[in-house]
Amino acid sequence: MNRTTAKHLIERYFQQLTEGCGNGNCTNEFCASCCNFQPLDKNSAAAKALEMFKINAKLCPHISKRESDTLHPDASVDEKMSDMDLSPEKEDFSDVHYLTENNVCTILSFCEEQGDYSVLIRVIGRIFSTAETLMKSFRKDEPNPTDDLDSLTPTDVDKHKKQSETPLEKRGASSAAAFPDESPREMFDPCEVTVDIDAVRRVYNRLLPIDQVETALVNALIYLTPNMELDLDYLDVYENNPDYLNIFIIVLENSNLHSPEYLEVALPQFCKAMSKLPVTALARLSKLWSTYGLPHIRRMMETFQQLITFTVVSNEYDGENLVNDDETVVAATQCLKVAFYASILGGDVDVEHNEEDDDDSESDELSLHELLGEERLYKKGPRTDPLERELGVRSIDCIRPLITHEDFVNESVNDVVEMDKDFTFFKVNAETKFSFQSCPFILSVITKNQGLYYDNRIRMYSERRLTALYSMVQGQQPNPYLKLKVRRDHLIDDALVRLEMISMENPSDLKKQLFVEFEGEQGVDEGGVSKEFFLLVLEEIFNVDIGMFTYDNDTKVFWFNSSSLENEAQYTLIGIVLGLAIYNNCILDVHFPMVVYRKLLGKKGTYLDLSDSHPPLYQSLKGLLEYTGNVEEDMSLTFQISHTDLFGNPLLYDLKEEGDQIPVTKENRQEFVDLYADYILNESVERQFRAFKKGFLMVTNESPLKYLFRPEEVELLICGSRKLDFEALEKTTEYDGGYSKDSDIIKYFWETIHSFAEEQKRLFLQFTTGTDRAPVGGLGKLKMIIAKNGSDTDRLPTSHTCFNALLLPEYTSKEKLKERLLKAITYAKGFGML
DSSP: OOHHHHHHHHHHHHHHHHTOOSOTTOOOTTSTTSTTOOOOOHHHHHHHHHHHHHHTOOOOSSOOHHHHHHHOTTSOHHHHTGGGTOOOSOOTTTTOOSOOHHHHHHHHHHHHHHTOOHHHHHHHHHHHTOHHHHHTTTBSSOOOGGGOGGGSOHHHHHHHHHHTOOHHHHHHHHHHHHOTTOOHHHHSOTTOOSBOHHHHHHHHHHHTTOHHHHHHHHHHHHHHHHHHHHHHHHSOHHHHOGGGHHHHHHHHTOTTTTSHHHHTTHHHHHHHHHHTSOHHHHHHHHHHHHTTOHHHHHHHHHHHHHHHHHHHHTSOOOSSSOGGGOHHHHHHHHHHHHHHHHHHHHSEEOOOOBOOOSSOOOOSSOOHHHHTTOHHHHSOOOSSOHHHHHHTOOGGGEEEOSSOGGGGOOHHHHHHOOHHHHHHHHHTOTTTSOOGGGSGGGSOHHHHHHHHHHHHHHHHHHHHHHHHHHHHHHTOOOOOEEEEEEOGGGHHHHHHHHHHHHHHHOGGGGGSEEEEEETTOOOOOSSHHHHHHHHHHHHHHTOTTTOSEEEETTTTEEEEOTTOOSOHHHHHHHHHHHHHHHHTTOOOOOOOOHHHHHHHTTBOOOGGGHHHHSHHHHHHHHHHHHOOSOHHHHHOOBSEEEEEOTTSOEEEEESSTTGGGSBOOTTTHHHHHHHHHHIIIIITTHHHHHHHHHHHHHHHTTSTHHHHOOHHHHHHHHHOBSOOOHHHHHHHOEEETTOOTTSHHHHHHHHHHHHSOHHHHHHHHHHHHSOSSBOTTOGGGOOOEEEEOOSSOSOOOEEETTTTEEEEOOOSSHHHHHHHHHHHHHTOOSOOOO
16 A cells, blocks of 8 residues: 555544544444544544554445545645635635745735735645645745646656655665765755745745734644644655655744644644654754754744643643643653754854763673663663754753753743653653653753652662672671761771772672761761761862862862872772762762863863863963964964973973974964863873762763753752852741741741851851752752750750751740850861760
């Protein structure tokens, strides 16, 4: 059965389900004329028609007028549009089989003279409701009226078809053998399309102010999209003719798609059809949009965002009815992805300067997870998105997008998505279920952090389970935690030795939940001891006297000391500590420039990264690039640079071979700047950073961290937020032991806290939670508890940092409360029994 016959048969089934056969005594349960038939909406009828086609279901012998039109192609195409309230009588323009700017203007002028737009409405509705006619419309190589297909002889038709083949079709057969490995994007320019975009926009500008035309466009789109879904699902129409993309290009130029008339039915159906386009087509569309500029991409983004928000707020979701199962939201999100990458491609992108991946090696041996049949749950996250791969660009490659990443976040989706279920879909059911983590741009960092939390916890429980299995087999005592027993006065040595042994003997132990014990001190680590351990380790390692890092007093950031005498193990320890902090949901007081997080996610440092890591050097190099005088004579620079070592001694380095003999000129100054930045940010600290990254990946190499988060979000995960909103903390704080928000002591407490200076507020936060930073999402996400700890006393307030709990005696006055609290938070270092 050829495609045309199959399509006609499916259409007959569809019309039988929607209109019936006209026989009032019909007994066919699949016919709308049957008395027992339950009416279907068009979407359900289209799906049912496909099922009937597959099983060769019964087709009624009596057919309605529309079915007759389908089977008799000689019938007037206008009559097929009778369901759209279009006049069935033939007009002078019924021989128009595709639209051009000229014939639209001609018809429009005719209608304006007649004072009646019915002819225009008929033509617009007929062309926009059929894929074949719309695909031929608004071509750059606009056919002449004498070349109309209907006026050609059969021989001429074949000749015309050959002449109208697209470059891809012509190359398809010949190139398949000659270039078997050639990807579609290498075969033709994706931004080359046969649609005259400017003409389409001018036509829309003329048509959209006419209300009747708007209605015809909406109705035509509703009629068109089910057929497009069928074409894309079963007929491989794009693969056979890439010009099928013209339909989407033309429809999406309609600037009114976001209006209520489209949001109910037309736009949802269109997005579903668009989401079924193959990746090569979506990549072409994204590249095409990227050339249109900011206003166009923003309109596309806002259109899809509005549809998502409208659909979410119009429905109710819960654990049984998930937003992941809403076809409209899913399709619109996948369409939004096209606009997201268009924004990246249209902005500043750096697809070069990539760090080498150290985590791609995989063992040939079967893991215990594979032996237990659980490898799907513990596999690494998706390495690249299919659209990313096709475009050859990643989110991390973006330097400055046309539209900020924050604008692509949809708060309505973030409010209703069930991240525990979404995580399961992401890790286990990716082939059959949609996960919003496959489109991380739509999720806020708070929501993505929840997904990361589930991933980390699942791995912890997995390692705990495997430990129990190993101990049963080997007859050893189970050790379900990553236990670190350290001495306060030998903290770095103890931690380094223990973590180094673990990383060499059994790196998977780093995936266990961290449990820290200070030798000679009693206390169970429920999170608070680990926080103190991280704090003390960082204080010691980032001590500039040790010489591992340099500190800039102006920028307040640390950088790797290229002249450090410490061995690589120390840097590996820092990497492990950062990884463990993310893995165990701890916030660290780390001050790195953003380039460190970019390098951790796979990008090398470039000249632009110097702006926050080495600002004076950045300004000097920027001045060199912008200098309008004679660079060689006025600057007297060569490709040899100097810097100082750990002891302040000057060192010379040639950026190129015999660099001292190569002067910097106006022609080669960009090369000088690039080589200088590469040396400072990459080459000079390669040994230190490689060890640091190795430690970080020991903990996070199987995490979806790299896939879900951008560098600035990774910094937020590790360091928390410096912005402290104590008003939000007050609203979310819970009370225990007899206190409530109306208690006098609680009122005194919050008045006191709000009166504190910024530094005192940070001390209080450090005292109560173990860190002076707010978690991802701000202090409103911190669940603090204030519990009563006896009546009035001279004792100081105490805290359980593991549980963010403050134990507060019921002091008799506000002054005493303030005095006791200040003393407690000022002298709070160290761990002691409560």
